Amino acid sequence: xxxxxxxxxxxxxxxxxxxxxxxxxxxxxxxxxxxxxxxxxxxxxxxxxxxxxxxxxxxxxxxxxxxxxxxxxxxxxxxxxxxxxxxxxxxxxxxxxxxxxxxxxxxxxxxxxxxxxxxxxxxxxxxxxxxxxxxxxxxxxxxxxxxxxxxxxxxxxxxxxxxxxxxxxxxxxxxxxxxxxxxxxxxxxxxxxxxxxxxxxxxxxxxxxxxxxxxxxxxxxxxxxxxxxxxxxxxxxxxxxxxxxxxxxx
Numbered sequence: 001x002x003x004x005x006x007x008x009x010x011x012x013x014x015x016x017x018x019x020x021x022x023x024x025x026x027x028x029x030x031x032x033x034x035x036x037x038x039x040x041x042x043x044x045x046x047x048x049x050x051x052x053x054x055x056x057x058x059x060x061x062x063x064x065x066x067x068x069x070x071x072x073x074x075x076x077x078x079x080x081x082x083x084x085x086x087x088x089x090x091x092x093x094x095x096x097x098x099x100x101x102x103x104x105x106x107x108x109x110x111x112x113x114x115x116x117x118x119x120x121x122x123x124x125x126x127x128x129x130x131x132x133x134x135x136x137x138x139x140x141x142x143x144x145x146x147x148x149x150x151x152x153x154x155x156x157x158x159x160x161x162x163x164x165x166x167x168x169x170x171x172x173x174x175x176x177x178x179x180x181x182x183x184x185x186x187x188x189x190x191x192x193x194x195x196x197x198x199x200x201x202x203x204x205x206x207x208x209x210x211x212x213x214x215x216x217x218x219x220x221x222x223x224x225x226x227x228x229x230x231x232x233x234x235x236x237x238x239x240x241x242x243x244x245x246x247x248x249x250x
Contacts, residue, residue, distance in 0.1 A: 003229040006031035009079040010228060011071045013062065013119070014089030016043035018189035019139060019220050023086050026221025027228065028054045035075045037068075038089065062089045062115040063107065069122035076126070084135040084228040085123045087116035090157075092143075092191065097152040105153045112157035117164060124168075124177055133176035137227045138165050140239070142185045142247050158183075162239060169237030178236040180227050185243025187215040210245035 010027050014020035015036035024034050028051050037060040038044050044057035056078045060067050075082040090112045093104055120136045127134035143151055144158030165181040172179060186192060186205060192214065195201050206212050223240060226232055241247055 001231075003030050003225055003231060005225060005229055007081075008032040008083045008228065009034075009075050009081050010084040010086060011035045011037065011075050011082065011119070011123075012086040012088060013037045013060070013068075013071070013115070014139075016040035016047065018191065019184065019187060019217055020086070020088040021047060022217035022221045023088060023224045024055060025051070026218070026225050029221075030225050030229075032083075032225075032228070033079045035071055035078065037071050062111040065114065065118045068115045069118045071119060072122045072126055081132075082123060082126060082134070083132075084137060085119055086137045086139065086224055086228075087119060087161075088139040089115065090139070090141075090154075092151060092154040094150045094154075096150060100153065105156075108153040108157050109160075112154065113160045113164070116161060120164075120168060120179070124172055124175070127177050128172075128175050134178070135228050135232075136165075136168065136177065136179040137224055138179070138181040140165075140181050140183045142183050142241065142243050145183055145239075145241070145247055165239070166237050173236055178227075178232070180232075180235060180238045180240065182220065182223060182227075183239055183241045183243070183247075184220060185209065185215065185241070185246045187217055187220070189217060208246055209243070210248070213244065215242060215244060 012024050015024050016038035024036050033054045035056045037058045041059045048055040048057040140158040140161045143155040144162045147155035165179050169179040195205050
């Protein structure tokens with residue numbers, strides 16, 4: 001299937017590893033150019049070095065709203081246009097909520113909710129001003145669908161991202177700006193290292209997933225590409241769950 005992503009330009013946050021890196025690789029494989037943003041400068045530069053001129057590595061701290069919004073200008077400056085935004089960056093500190101300092105909640109909301117909102121808003125300003133269509137793809141979590149113990153701040157932030165997606169989809173549809181959200185379950189990434197490295201913990205975790213395995217990062221790439229492409233022109237305000245059936249049995 002031809003997705004029509006040649007000359008497409010995307011911004012991907014949290015692009016240095018895991019699902020963000022997989023999204024960058026998938027978009028580039030389909031012919032897109034990508035502004036890859038993250039704090040990990042070495043990893044970003046290694047990715048750009050491997051994938052070539054189609055990737056611009058841009059260090060960015062998601063807590064810096066000005067820097068986050070500036071990724072739109074980076075895309076236009078480096079590649080001449082912007083077609084989609086993939087809000088993937090996120091943090092998930094785990095502990096009992098009663099023992100967490102207030103600063104933890106503030107930081108999680110800043111990275112996981114305020115930063116995606118800032119980037120989406122800046123992109124929308126550009127698209128509305130130029131009369132161009134656009135696609136915002138937010139990466140939430142099944143924790144946003146069902147709050148999880150020890151992840152209260154993370155669950156709240158991802159739940160907020162789900163509701164933000166719905167609200168913006170309704171506001172911006174008349175401008176041909178689509179806003180959708182992906183809710184991944186457990187994937188084999190560095191974020192799951194504590195589970196992956198302990199056979200007993202891993203076995204218990206997999207028993208909760210109907211397909212009895214975690215997702216592979218590469219499995220999210222085609223979904224990102226579809227939502228970025230014109231083939232999904234009638235898809236907005238949608239939440240696509242990709243979790244091996246875990247949420248369906250809760």
